[in-house]
Amino acid sequence: MRTDGMVYLDERMLNQIKQEQSLLQVKNVAHLPGIVGNSLGMPDIHWGYGFPIGGVAAFDLKKGIISPGGVGYDINCGVRLLRSGVERSEIRTRIKEIVDALFRNIPAGVGSRRKDLKLDEAQYRKVLLKGAEWAVKQGYGLGEDLEHIEEKGCIPGADPDLISQKAYERGRAQLGTLGSGNHFVEVGYVAEIYDQALASALGLSLDQVTVIVHTGSRGFGHQVCDDYIRVMLRAAEKYGIELPDKQLCCAPIQSPEGENYLAAMACAANFAFTNRQLITHWIRETFEQVMEIGPGKLQLQLVYDVCHNIAKIETHEVEGRKQRVCVHRKGATRSFAPNHPDIPAAYKKTGQPVLIPGDMGRCSYVLVGSQRAMRETFGSTCHGAGRVMSRHQAKKAARGRAVARELEDRGIYVRAASIATLVEEISEAYKDVSDVVEVVHAAGISKKVAKLKPMGVIKG
């Protein structure tokens, strides 16, 4: 090991993760060349493939590596939060109507595709180059949305010529779709506020209706990851990098292979930003149609949009001096402190909004970034609840239960493209997100602002 591992946990979590291999994965990451600081694990850590899910690692730009496995297959999987000018009481009786309409307007599920959005080659390349800005220019969303997206919705340096035909084909019909697994759109409300001043600065108030979108780069990103893992298996051999696990294959950041991956990854990240932007547009349209009110009253505004599977070139202070590093966040969220130059003007005083979705039956959290995260975790924090049950175990636990009905009894109306997904995503299959958030809050790597509770969910 070239450095230590450091994992943020409470005691119960530690006992849980000792039963799987995520700590070994933190250790494996600590073997990689050019790692700066510790190999980190967030409290939602669980066994991934290669890097642990909930893992953060930074690498020196000159001596360090970039690894597609440290980003994952769903490149720029992420979360965005919309706030509204509507209160919970105004939609309580219409939640089924809203969720049904969302389910009709946003394709979800395995291989879901969008028939009404046909991209020609030139447009497709612009999506990859420009990200969310392309969507806004086409009329999907508002100019002000861009300010409220990590990297303004576009990772620079994307090169569409580095994308395989296969990735183009897989992504073609999937732009503007939710996908399956743990991806969702959730209509909820602000249930609790922990810091009134911060909540006000983020435009959040008690009982206000909110919408969360959780999805990524779909088949496009999966193919980019697979294509470049194959490149990196050869690169690791070429550059003499020893791998404790093949999925950790990598290349020096400043090598043709490393640079090409970063440029291809940027394309997939921009695909994902565009995807979330398009879905946001259809959410706004759906609310306007069902509620029969205009955008002026609805005020569905973007609070923020964060990536949680990504590698970023950032400047951090390491042992007292500023250093450019490549931060891998695999199932981890950026958590930049107040006054950081990379966060929007509106949040300079609060710190960057951090969005942590829970499972479909419990709750989600809004936090803000902190100085402590800048010092300890390369400005990073957790990303969600983290699974404790395998999908197989979840199926067993849910056998004979009407999961949708159980949720409805608790006031959460769910529409899912597949019953299997619903069963695999039961609350018990996840850690309680409140425990995860408590750890990052107590450790000071982000600060709690508000808790959101679900009213209706669409799932893949």
Add this chain to the structure above:
Amino acid sequence: MGYELIDHTGDLGLKIRSVDLKSLFCEAATALFDVISDLDLIEVREEREISVVGMDNEELLVAWLNELLYLHEVERLLFRDFKIIEIGEGKLKGTAGGEALREEYHIIKTAIKAVTYHQLEVRKENGGWSGRIIFDI
């Protein structure tokens, strides 16, 4: 069938056993579509030829399965009948038989994003072959 599921917290994996390398690859592909759908409902109406390259048997296994996954996603095909024509020297040639997904008839049990290289293994043991793969789902 010659496989068992590996219960992985985030994802899902397979352990496969077979008498020779060619049938190991066929078993793995069959297991992949057994996880994705219900094999009994898939009929062989069309066939696809598949060629992939890889540095070793392990990379060939991932490439073969990911190619099938690609055809499943882009052409919406479900497969159940597999043949490996040749394997060796960094190349694999095979065929996959199946049919296009009929939404009202077939079921999709699990969506698989990709076949990963995590803890990947293909090896000779006790006179037969065994393999281990983990999916990202």
